[in-house]
Amino acid sequence: MAIATTPHLNFRGDARAALEFYHSVFGGQLVAVSYADANAVTDPAEASQIMWGQVASDEGFRVMAYDVPSHTEYAPGVIPLFVSVRSTDADEIERYWGAFTAGAGAGSGSTSTVVVPLAPAAWAPLYGMATDPFGVTWIFDVEVPWAG
Structure with a gap:
């Protein structure tokens, strides 16, 4: 059995653009599931934002991202990671x-x-x-x- 650690990045409205950027650099497969796709919309203005996203390449690159919804506190650090x-x-x-x-x-x-x-x-x-x-x-x- 193997274990892999994947960074999971939190954004406020930029997750899709961030995942697209990472995909352009590292290739692989990009998956982006919006709140609307998952039937989990709590604010219609955020329906197209990302509830779950990932870029994964055959070379082993992995990163996940999502957009923190407005009803959830979001206070990123100066350089949190x-x-x-x-x-x-x-x-x-x-x-x-x-x-x-x-x-x-x-x-x-x-x-x-x-x-x-x-x-x-x-x-x-x-x-x-x-x-x-x-x-x-x-x-x-x-x-x-x-x-x-």
């Missing part, structure tokens, strides 16, 4: 980083913001950090065995 994308393959990390940060710095507000450019680090052959257009900070790195 980092999502870590790790691989032992530098080319794979560079490919995902390139897609994730495409157009970064263009000032359109719809691109990722590079926090730490992808480059060698003392603990990894490649390490980079970027915040996506939805405020989620992601870390991309090449995983190496820890010799601590």
Whole structure:
């Protein structure tokens, strides 16, 4: 038996756009079930928002997301979490980083913001950090065995 941990991100109206962005970077299958699809509408203005969504790729990438309904308190932290994308393959990390940060710095507000450019680090052959257009900070790195 295997277990997998999947980040589940909470949004207020941006879950569909966030999932579409993650899908554009990592590929795989995107599933987005709206409150209307699930017959769970509590506010007609939120009917098309996401009650359950996921992007899953054959390479092992997984992320889930939903839109917190207006009747539920939503107070995200400053940086409540980092999502870590790790691989032992530098080319794979560079490919995902390139897609994730495409157009970064263009000032359109719809691109990722590079926090730490992808480059060698003392603990990894490649390490980079970027915040996506939805405020989620992601870390991309090449995983190496820890010799601590």
